[in-house]
Amino acid sequence: MESSLYISCVSLSCGGAERVLSVLSSHFADKYENVKIFTWKETPVFYDFDTRVQIISIERECSSKNTIQKCFWFRKYIKRNIPDVILSFLAKSSVQVILSTIGLKVPIVVAERNDPRQLKGGWAMIKIRDFLYNRASGILEQTNNNRKYFTGSKYKKTDVIYNPVFMEPDHIGSAVRTNKLKIIISVGRLEKQKNHKLLIDSFAKLHNLYPDYCLVIYGEGAARKELENYISRFSLQKFILLPGNRTNVLDEMKKASMFVLSSNFEGMSNALIEAMCLGLPCISTKVSGSTDLINDGANGLLIDLDDREQLFNAMKRIIEDEEFALSLGMEATKIYSQLNVDKISKEWVHYINRFMSN
Template structure:
């Protein structure tokens, strides 16, 4: 099998991590895997199997106005089209809304089956009017649409839902053998992680933690990640009097070093797609607290069994749940014991089996259609 996988980049992010896992899994089976990215980063954030052909196309430049935007998109389509043709795929798989739309335009006349995947909440994620319209016009071209949750799928018209399936993210067993012996967290630590963007709700987390400041002075909060909101979050932390209690170590090489040493994981997101960070924390055996945001956490956490769900964007409820676990070691242990069951519920083998079923169906359906022989000349 020859597959070409397309995404904006392979830098820090959940969708990027999932695509790298998929590529490595299939490469290990002897499949010929090509990853095409829009950025020009020669070294991906995630480790790739040496058999994966990784090609950054360098077509991610921003457009200062509409005219240049049209030119850039035409250039992207031409460059991407040639790269897809050269990779000679049996199926193309694309991640993320904008990349999906461009990929569907690019492959429109290539007679190659295309599977696209939405990786966030379609209602909450801001695309802009032009991109929403382009998504509406191009998504019917897809041979199959993969959603991570039912909530995300239900946001789309019925005709697209009928040509879709739901495949959650896989959960990878923490690399225990690679754990560092170095101490990366102080004792009594809560941990969170993600991009420093509004949807992750780290401002809400800081406000909630501030409510516990005086009652639990021995506890600290570490938020892994980085992004455009770092200055605002640092300012809020200092304004709340938490400069010696909250740490922002940035993007780290191995999240598991921190997860293994933490006491509690907290996810404060306003919305999600299917949060990898939450899954990784549970796989590491951490008791977790998450906002019941759209979408993902409710499909992952079994409330009261392996984690706690709190109302979305409710600072007081988030603070109460944090205090509940901080003050009750037995409940922390009870949730932690059940949390690693997520590894079996969303195992790599199970999730990749679902992807392979989709590929087999798409190829079969495509071969039955009366289409001219593939013409892969530029």
């Protein structure tokens, strides 16, 4: 009898969870005969997926954007095609999966991809999610700090698996070997969560000392216009660039002088992982994931949330102390041994197999 793994995600657009899924699904297809990905929102697929993995748009199949109708369609599909396990990425997707499968004896594993203390919809949505998650067979978190949220007898089999790193071994440390441009780089959706205004404020002050440096923020999102207007207030349009999404962002990252993550909260930042593995000196706010990855002053720098002065001083130190910057980057590459995709994918399969046997 063939093994079947169904995976649920809100969409397959450009994002951290979607990128993780694009890589892991190929490894899942090596282990399970029937792997399908269900999306709740129809958007263009940004990343490449293994051809053995079938992608099904619930919105397209049921010809409706209505959440209730989509849940009914998904429930009917699951009843007709009982999988061994359903793996759901992101809270919105997981809530819909659990609601759709009430009474069906299918193990559901939810994979949280952000700080569970923060959720669109506020406290009411958090209460609904927490109530439904105690019906899940297992919960996977990205960080040890976030795992603490789902401890207790009502949550079953909570575990932590870090994000894998998405690069070939010969790319590891390539930023150390590349001639540096006077560029400070950041990668992340243009949304309030990422707190790009903190980075813009600190860079504006830094620019007074080092006018030949540029800040480049890759990503796209609803806050683009607001950020463009904010940059205009400093008259720094030529020095702070928002190029949007890029499929070759690693090539741009390795030429930069440093990487900055300015978020208010995170799950585990793929961009930070990649920057560290490339060998860039990295600065991050003290968010979940970053505190798991960075040993402050040894393989990166940690700053307090929303602290403009600390971020300014950290960037200034990296520019002025080349030996220190090189040391941070070289030490950062060592996280690859913990996060290479073969190791992480085996951890995922091992966890999922616990429910396959049931």
